[in-house]
Amino acid sequence: MRRVHVTESAGMVLCHDITRIIPGREKGRAFWKGQIIKPGDIPKLLDLGKEHIYVWEPETNLVHEDDAALLLARLAAGPGLDWDEPNQGKVNLRAAHDGLLKVRVGQLNRINGLDGVVMATAHNNRRVFNGQVVAGTRVIPLAIQRHILDRAEEACCGPGPLLSVKPFQPLWVGVITTGTEVYSGRIKDGFSGIVRKKTAPFGARALGHVIVPDDPHLISTEIRRMIGEGADLVIVTGGMSVDPDDVTPAGIRAAGADVVSYGAPVLPGSMFMLAYLGHVPVCGLPGCVMFNRTTIFDLVLPRIFAGDRLNKADIVAFGHGGLCEECEVCRYPACSFGKAAEI
Numbered sequence: 001m002r003r004v005h006v007t008e009s010a011g012m013v014l015c016h017d018i019t020r021i022i023p024g025r026e027k028g029r030a031f032w033k034g035q036i037i038k039p040g041d042i043p044k045l046l047d048l049g050k051e052h053i054y055v056w057e058p059e060t061n062l063v064h065e066d067d068a069a070l071l072l073a074r075l076a077a078g079p080g081l082d083w084d085e086p087n088q089g090k091v092n093l094r095a096a097h098d099g100l101l102k103v104r105v106g107q108l109n110r111i112n113g114l115d116g117v118v119m120a121t122a123h124n125n126r127r128v129f130n131g132q133v134v135a136g137t138r139v140i141p142l143a144i145q146r147h148i149l150d151r152a153e154e155a156c157c158g159p160g161p162l163l164s165v166k167p168f169q170p171l172w173v174g175v176i177t178t179g180t181e182v183y184s185g186r187i188k189d190g191f192s193g194i195v196r197k198k199t200a201p202f203g204a205r206a207l208g209h210v211i212v213p214d215d216p217h218l219i220s221t222e223i224r225r226m227i228g229e230g231a232d233l234v235i236v237t238g239g240m241s242v243d244p245d246d247v248t249p250a251g252i253r254a255a256g257a258d259v260v261s262y263g264a265p266v267l268p269g270s271m272f273m274l275a276y277l278g279h280v281p282v283c284g285l286p287g288c289v290m291f292n293r294t295t296i297f298d299l300v301l302p303r304i305f306a307g308d309r310l311n312k313a314d315i316v317a318f319g320h321g322g323l324c325e326e327c328e329v330c331r332y333p334a335c336s337f338g339k340a341a342e343i
Helices: 041-047 065-076 105-112 146-156 192-202 216-228 248-254 296-305 312-317
Strands: 002-005 018-022 026-031 052-056 062-064 081-083 090-095 099-103 117-121 126-128 133-139 143-145 163-166 172-178 205-212 233-237 258-262 273-277 280-285
Touching: 026 041, 062 065, 062 146, 065 081, 065 090, 065 117, 065 133, 065 143, 065 146, 081 163, 099 296, 105 117, 105 146, 133 163, 143 146, 172 192, 172 216, 192 233, 192 296, 205 216, 216 233, 216 248, 216 273, 233 248, 248 258, 248 273, 248 280, 258 312, 280 296
Parallel strands: 172 205, 172 233, 233 280
Antiparallel strands: 002 052, 018 026, 062 143, 081 090, 090 133, 099 126, 099 163, 117 133, 258 273, 273 280
16 A cells, blocks of 8 residues: 555545545445545545555555456356446446356356456356346455456366356147046147246247146047157156056156156156156156146246256256245245255
């Protein structure tokens, strides 16, 4: 720091806050640490009784907190992200469109392991909305050594950006409701409306809906037919338990689909099945999707509509955070459900 006369301080960086007090009315910051003093600020400082102030004396190996935070934001931001102007050493990153937030947790941890650098994000694979703040970065000291930023840049280098937002794709969706009792008209279908409601926000386009009895051959035939007609996602509802009459898993297998997982470490949703027939995901939905507000279905839908191809490890990872607390007021996705510590 260096002590200078206020009249000589234009263009310099203030090293401390300056408080303005109006007796009985107001007390607050008139100037803040890190502020660059402009010529128009000099009369205001004199009015506050400041003839001398302390300023930061720039050095070639130091970077001001605002410049450093902006650099960190630009290093971290990949496709689908914008950033705000720096404010007191902090920069927010925002989603540029609706989509799925991707966070490379290993790279994030390396950055946060550096002294004087902070980067906080929302969870990986979180559904986010246009304009939503999804991350924030800041520098703790007023100025940070340049070599630390060089190390942060190295930490950001990898097979992909540290942060990105994948847009949702408008998939053609086919729905197959299984159950002899529904097919015969004895029971009204309760699944298809829920499926439409949950897929519509992602831009789903309805390819068609059919009801079939508990017959693996008919189920497999409809799966193949829908994919042949252009379905990007096939959802098969009901018949997912271990009862002898529940043959939906057998029907999905009979279609020739490769099963990723039958069963998921998620409650509610443990009887869920995910398979792929070529590039098309086929989801077998258990009955809980009809009765519970938030289930395994809500965890996989954003991933599928963002174009992720899930594997067994992805399903296994749902177990950490896979217990829905069934709160009286549901706050999903702003809760711990489905949020693994690291992917």
